[in-house]
Amino acid sequence: MLIRIKSLTWLAIIALLLMANSAWLPVKAWVAHRLISHSWQQTIASNTEIKPWPWADTNPIAKMSIARLNKELVLLQGVDPTSLAFSAGVMHQYSNLSDNKPFVVAGHRDTHFSFLQELKMKDIISLSDKSGINHLYQIESMDIVDSKDSAMLINEQDPSLVLITCYPFDALQAGGSLRYVITAKLLPQT
Amino acid sequence: MIKSIRKEKNSIYHDSFYRTKKRRSPVKWLTLLLCIFGVTVYFVKSAGASQFSKSELLNDIGTGQMLFNKVNNDSDHNTSVNSSRQFQAAVLINSSASFEINGLIASVTLTQSFINQSDNKVNGIYAFPLPENSAVNHLHIQVADRIIEGKIMEKAQAKKIFEQAKSSGKRASLVQQYRPNLFTNHIANIAAHEQVTVTIKYFQHIDFIDGKFSLRFPMNITPRYQPSSISNSSQFSQNEAQKIAQELAKEMSTEAAEFDGENQRITKTSFAENSALNSALPSIFQMKDLQPNSKIHLAIKLNAGVELMEISSPSHRIKVKDHQSKLLLHKPFSSEQDLAIEVDNVQVAMDRDFILQWQPNPSNEPRLSVFRQKMDGEIYSLAMLLPPTQLKSTHDFPVFSRDITFIIDTSGSMQGQSIKQAKQSLIFALQTLKEQDSFNIIAFESNFHQAFSSTVMANQQNKLTAKKFINNLRADGGTEMVKPLASALVMPTSPQQKSNAIKQVIFITDGAVSNELALFKLIHDTPHIPRLFTVGIGSAPNGYFMRKAAQFGRGSYTYIGKVDEVKAKMSALLEKISRPALRNIAVQFQPLHLGSIEQYPKKIPDLYYGEPLTIAFKTAMMPNSMQLFGEQANKGWHQEVSLSEQQESIGITPIWAKAKIEDLLDGLVTGKPPEQVRKNVLATSLSHQVMSPYSSFIAVEQEEISTSIDNKKQATAFPQTATGWQLPFITGLLLLIFSLILQARRAINITQKSANKSIQLTAKKHISSKC
Numbered sequence: 001m002l003i004r005i006k007s008l009t010w011l012a013i014i015a016l017l018l019m020a021n022s023a024w025l026p027v028k029a030w031v032a033h034r035l036i037s038h039s040w041q042q043t044i045a046s047n048t049e050i051k052p053w054p055w056a057d058t059n060p061i062a063k064m065s066i067a068r069l070n071k072e073l074v075l076l077q078g079v080d081p082t083s084l085a086f087s088a089g090v091m092h093q094y095s096n097l098s099d100n101k102p103f104v105v106a107g108h109r110d111t112h113f114s115f116l117q118e119l120k121m122k123d124i125i126s127l128s129d130k131s132g133i134n135h136l137y138q139i140e141s142m143d144i145v146d147s148k149d150s151a152m153l154i155n156e157q158d159p160s161l162v163l164i165t166c167y168p169f170d171a172l173q174a175g176g177s178l179r180y181v182i183t184a185k186l187l188p189q190t
Numbered sequence: 191m192i193k194s195i196r197k198e199k200n201s202i203y204h205d206s207f208y209r210t211k212k213r214r215s216p217v218k219w220l221t222l223l224l225c226i227f228g229v230t231v232y233f234v235k236s237a238g239a240s241q242f243s244k245s246e247l248l249n250d251i252g253t254g255q256m257l258f259n260k261v262n263n264d265s266d267h268n269t270s271v272n273s274s275r276q277f278q279a280a281v282l283i284n285s286s287a288s289f290e291i292n293g294l295i296a297s298v299t300l301t302q303s304f305i306n307q308s309d310n311k312v313n314g315i316y317a318f319p320l321p322e323n324s325a326v327n328h329l330h331i332q333v334a335d336r337i338i339e340g341k342i343m344e345k346a347q348a349k350k351i352f353e354q355a356k357s358s359g360k361r362a363s364l365v366q367q368y369r370p371n372l373f374t375n376h377i378a379n380i381a382a383h384e385q386v387t388v389t390i391k392y393f394q395h396i397d398f399i400d401g402k403f404s405l406r407f408p409m410n411i412t413p414r415y416q417p418s419s420i421s422n423s424s425q426f427s428q429n430e431a432q433k434i435a436q437e438l439a440k441e442m443s444t445e446a447a448e449f450d451g452e453n454q455r456i457t458k459t460s461f462a463e464n465s466a467l468n469s470a471l472p473s474i475f476q477m478k479d480l481q482p483n484s485k486i487h488l489a490i491k492l493n494a495g496v497e498l499m500e501i502s503s504p505s506h507r508i509k510v511k512d513h514q515s516k517l518l519l520h521k522p523f524s525s526e527q528d529l530a531i532e533v534d535n536v537q538v539a540m541d542r543d544f545i546l547q548w549q550p551n552p553s554n555e556p557r558l559s560v561f562r563q564k565m566d567g568e569i570y571s572l573a574m575l576l577p578p579t580q581l582k583s584t585h586d587f588p589v590f591s592r593d594i595t596f597i598i599d600t601s602g603s604m605q606g607q608s609i610k611q612a613k614q615s616l617i618f619a620l621q622t623l624k625e626q627d628s629f630n631i632i633a634f635e636s637n638f639h640q641a642f643s644s645t646v647m648a649n650q651q652n653k654l655t656a657k658k659f660i661n662n663l664r665a666d667g668g669t670e671m672v673k674p675l676a677s678a679l680v681m682p683t684s685p686q687q688k689s690n691a692i693k694q695v696i697f698i699t700d701g702a703v704s705n706e707l708a709l710f711k712l713i714h715d716t717p718h719i720p721r722l723f724t725v726g727i728g729s730a731p732n733g734y735f736m737r738k739a740a741q742f743g744r745g746s747y748t749y750i751g752k753v754d755e756v757k758a759k760m761s762a763l764l765e766k767i768s769r770p771a772l773r774n775i776a777v778q779f780q781p782l783h784l785g786s787i788e789q790y791p792k793k794i795p796d797l798y799y800g801e802p803l804t805i806a807f808k809t810a811m812m813p814n815s816m817q818l819f820g821e822q823a824n825k826g827w828h829q830e831v832s833l834s835e836q837q838e839s840i841g842i843t844p845i846w847a848k849a850k851i852e853d854l855l856d857g858l859v860t861g862k863p864p865e866q867v868r869k870n871v872l873a874t875s876l877s878h879q880v881m882s883p884y885s886s887f888i889a890v891e892q893e894e895i896s897t898s899i900d901n902k903k904q905a906t907a908f909p910q911t912a913t914g915w916q917l918p919f920i921t922g923l924l925l926l927i928f929s930l931i932l933q934a935r936r937a938i939n940i941t942q943k944s945a946n947k948s949i950q951l952t953a954k955k956h957i958s959s960k961c
Contacts, residue, residue, distance in 0.1 A: 008929055008932050008936070009929075011925060011928070011929040011932075012925075012926060012929040012930070012933070014922075014925065015922045015923070015924075015925035015926035015928075016922070017922075018918050018919070018921060018922030018925065019918075019919055019922035019923060019926065021918065021922075022915040022916070022917075022918035022919035022922065023915065023919055024915075025913045025915040026913075026915055029913075051668070055602070055636075055666065055667050055668070056602070056668070057601045057602030057603045057635075057667060057668050057669055057702070058602075058603070077702075078603055078702050080603040080604075080605075080608070080700060080702060080728065081605065081606055081910065082602050082603055082605050082606075083603065084909065084910075084911065085913070089909075091909075092701070092702060092703075092732045092735075093732060093733075093734050106908075106909040106911050107911060108911055108912055108913045109911055109912050110912055110913055110914070110915060110916060111913060111915075113911065145908075147908040152908050156883070157345070157883065164908065164909065164911060165911045165912075166910075166911040166912035171912070172914075172916050172917040172920065173914045173917045174910070174912040174913060174914025175910070175912070175914065176912070179908050179911065
């Protein structure tokens, strides 16, 4: 009898731990993004690089907003797992908004980039950089790519915005090979 | 009374235990199954993945081929996918390829003629699988009296021409290299029974592996589609053929979309439509039947630059002739003259790739050979330095002692797999160090730590200390790369180390840096810099930074993507850099006063075993000779080669121009004004017709001008973009629900039992009271 009660309690405890452990990721993502947003505002105000927390190995470099979805997201430098845990990240090679090169952003499909599934063709995405300049992009293609089949091919001379996340959005486990790639072209500045 | 009740109580529990156990067992099983299922799902990842990858597919276009599809004049672009169902392989009526090989460079000219046998006007796609390390620099297409010429132009100008063509509503012919290794070109409006002749020129770097040079030319029409050998192979090939058709159809629809601004490019829906392209299958599948005996004429001019021991082809029978077409049988083949190589009876069936291999006479010394070309009154020359090829065993050869500083990145971005790989690489590298070597380790994040204050001899004790140091490393904190790198570049050498030891720095990082320029400057401006080798770790290291840093540091860049690659890649790197065949290489021309000499690369790297080196020069006057100096492990080395006696070669100028552009672009990182760099790069790019970031390769059709901007695409690895928190969360939730259900059931059982018991008790009381 005692053993049975124990086993059941243990089962419940394990279940709770499992839940807590996995819920930690989205919670961390959410909390971190608060901090990042804060440091972004400071960055803009002070015009210096301000890290979201003192030991961070990354810093916010741009803010992405989609008016239609009323969505705002501060983007971090780098697509390493650590940066991506906190917010969507920008690839180092393609992280300069001013030099006429693509701007490539990757994010987790189940946290920061879950809203990518709500984007539609012709949606307008706005990126504002550190100096407060807005760049407008319009979505012109949405592709599903198998990362096993081909490396990501980025047109180096095209100043477009590329958003990457895992696909399908509702897959239960990480590590699938499909990627959802949205390409938005830069609209001429008015 | 009391006793009897106790007995009863026991028996009740006994009964209920077995009853509930029996009842509960399916629930238990279900729980167990659920757990197993969860765990399985967790670990078995995407087992049902597709068997064929796109890259495999593209390789299946085994040679230059043309595919036609019918022009549908009244169709709008939404039907472009449908129209591509009529894909038809064009009949190849004639092909010829000529190769001019100078040392490590082959200039290839390929001409292929196709005919549109149908009674319809068609659009065509010409596709050619380029060998690795090659670039197309000339394109000429003739369709009846129309001529389409490929040109390298300034980007803005190309764009203007493109816009012009578009606004005047003209159909376009597209030049694209849309995958790094597949050259495609679209030709619109080919009339019935018209002939199309495509000529492309490209230059290609020759492979040098295991002491043998080799050249591969793809000429394999639909290699895997022969439904023979394995019984189920035909099914595979059908699959693949279908995929090719889809691939190309997608291409076609992209092309169509590019001409229609309102049309969406490849959208999600077009993916679905493409999968319905089954009918494209037969035509591709019949390609072999359509072209039962396509033949190609191959002519090779070989100027190896060194005396050859053997010329062979594992794929075809070849004849080696001298330039007066006398058959040469005796070996070795002298380096004095060009050799002409013929394949079979001049015409060969296009059923397999052509491979040519040539092996230099073995030698214990490095060998220098020079090729030259005159263009516009200036002399372009290419020096090839061949490392020693004859080594009885690695121990026989004198080895430099080394003084290595390892730098390991332990910043936060290295967390997880990356730091594991980096540590393993480092420990592995330590193990390979010999007694005469010395080393030090620097680990850095926001701060940096050194294992020792100077380099120390690689003895057992120091290695142990270093190992402890490595094991204690944790990835955390920021990235501050300048200080550790600077201190590595001036690392004091162990007093026990010999003075002629080679200083090397091995830099293990994911390259997540934001101040690239400062670092490049540091490396570029440090005099007598140790050789810098970068090792990229993780899924998406900053390859650009690491390649450039290694180039400035005259070393090389190694990329380690997976943990299981660590050993192989690190040992290859360490093996290579442990034995430079020649270092501190310097060049001198005779006579000494030649006016300006432009040499690329400006800093000559060291010569390593198994890796020939090329240096490109431009001089205003013809030098009489070229001398190269260098240091071997135990003695100096020099060789002089006469230039004026060399005969004229072709294909040298683009190599020089490419090297120059590379060097000019480096000016961007060392702080030259971008506008000036652009101007210089463009001038070189246009005059030599070599691609650069500021120019585009566009096809200009005479009369009707139509173009496309060349899309130079850069292949990058995809980052991992899912946390996968839902599965454990849901599993946890389900487990919780189950445990709650079980708890509830138990509770109900207990209440029921106690209810039963009390009923029984009352019943008994009743009975006993009756008694």
